[in-house]
């Protein structure tokens with residue numbers, strides 16, 4: 001085993017910033033005797049709404065649950081079709097399966113890895129009910145085009161905002177465009193809990209009411225059940241932790257963007273290496289730093305031999321997963337998603353990564369491509 005000198009992910013920066021506050025917040029919950037849907041949950045829901053400029057936030061058990069509850073709130077079920085990117089984390093597809101609707105995949109743009117709005121309309125049928133754009137890697141989807149297609153065809157929009165908290169498209173936060181939207185506070189997400197958590201965001205009071213009841217056995221008043229719900233309440237302890245961490249989200253987002261600029265500056269101009277675009281538009285909050293090269297596996301192995309860990313988001317697209325065998329897709333059906341799965345590499349990227357680590361990481365990448373050229 002090679003010794004890892006630069007990890008893919010580290011939470012050390014977080015610990016330094018607010019570990020004591022988190023320990024105190026958790027102790028307060030323990031002493032409060034209020035362990036489910038208490039004050040911490042209400043405060044967090046309000047803070048998240050204020051921060052991301054939406055009217056309602058409903059805290060739930062996970063990002064996947066948030067997606068499922070969003071679909072349920074819109075009464076999407078077995079008769080319906082839902083448009084979803086062919087390139088996404090499988091959770092987006094699983095949510096559609098969970099409500100029994102038909103998955104209709106649409107290819108991404110190779111440049112952004114996000115759903116290509118130009119390919120959506122040809123997939124719309126009489127049964128299409130919704131589009132789920134996924135803001136992957138921290139990068140906003142093209143919401144203007146997507147919202148106008150949805151309006152024209154009277155479709156719902158559900159944003160999967162798990163990876164892009166605080167990203168702004170044309171001065172508006174992601175997670176506030178769709179009818180009802182989902183986000184995740186899985187520990188590695190830009191706003192992460194210390195365990196599982198997720199939320200729904202919406203400006204529609206009826207949808208917010210439905211989701212609030214649905215996550216809580218379908219009840220608003222204890223033992224009065226209006227609908228058949230589930231148990232997917234955000235944990236009070238996670239809400240307390242998120243109440244501490246949310247205060248630092250803007251600072252951490254700025255830090256992420258600044259790290260991305262430093263890596264980008266060092267790597268720009270290398271042949272056969274495609275970098276995420278750096279703009280001043282706040283439309284990318286860099287959940288991960290995704291690069292693309294046809295020498296992906298060689299580069300990952302080389303970096304590992306130097307003690308530098310990387311990751312792949314994602315090595316197998318959903319349509320080729322065993323879980324989706326029943327859909328009958330084969331290699332070649334979604335060539336852009338498949339190409340991204342073969343060429344994408346996520347570099348070590350976390351708040352608190354040092355300038356020295358960035359220098360070592362980028363120097364090794366530069367060296368790898370230099371040697372490659374020599375050996376050609």
Ligand SMILES: *Cc1c(COP(=O)(O)O)cnc(C)c1O
Pocket residue numbers: 062063064065088089091092134160162163183184185186197198
């Ligand atoms: C993480 C993630 C989810 C699921 O969130 P969980 O909290 O892990 O259930 C859904 N969609 C995307 C794009 C994600 O990255």
